[in-house]
Amino acid sequence: MRASRARAGRTYHARILCCGRMDWGDDAVGPLCAAALEERRIPAVILAGNASELLEAWREARHVIVVDALVTGAPPGTLHRMALGEPGFRPEAARSSLRGPGLAQAVRLGASLHCLPESLVLFGLEGGDFEWASTPSAQVAAAMPALVEAVARHWQALVPSPRPHARRA
Template sequence: MAPSVLVVGFGNPLMGDDGVGLLVIELLKELGVAPHVRLAEGGTDATVLAGLWQGEERVVLVDALVRGSPPGTIHRLSAEEVLQLPQPHRGVHALSLPECLRWVLLAKPELAKATVELFGVEPRQLEPGQGLTPEVKAAAQQLARQLLQELAPAP
């Protein structure tokens, strides 16, 4: 039996390429994932992961991730690598993804037994406006196909 998987897309579709995680979830729904894969939208608050996780053995997070690469670049990071990401503080009421993951691991220590990773897509623009730039939309489509293959049960 294939290990259970939770895929959570994060982002804000009103902030341009920040909506990439939500688009990947939408595309995976359209493509049809295997029964052992559960899809969820996390919105803009990664602390919801604590309530979304139901004991899955693998957790895949999808979000926009600024690393200075060309727009549309897909980054794959382990939980340990996510926790090492720089954590800009834009306001006192919002936590960065690394801070949220750290908080969720404290709140749900059993989550540390799961394999957690982030697929981050390098954005071109994170300004108000709907729709993804062409290179980020193409990366979302590529990532959805990659995840569909990767998460398929072994024959």
């Protein structure tokens, strides 16, 4: 699995930041989503999800999609979509925020430093099993295609495909 890296001075219209770790059960939501998006030729960056990493990654983007395992109390495998500025936005539900300074802290710090992206949407699956050295639960594995499709559709709305050039006769 390839992780993209930001290049200094480069500006992105939109970025997908996939948080998580492959070896912590349902925490693999982000990296698994990134791999599936790459198969569709949609670029995604894999991050552990700490606040400084997130701030740096979205610093050069107008629109940001964050993908992470979530803990809200919903059944495992539940698909969530939350947007900054909309009712129900709970960045503290992101698994990255439960491990230490993560998405919730990045949003608060970004707001205080006036460096939030124009739009920030959090997509995730409710996790239930975060045991080290385990694979994602059956519920999360079954819900992955729906998550990938939701993220891909949102990405395509932000970054439309180039139109083929018209041929001249």
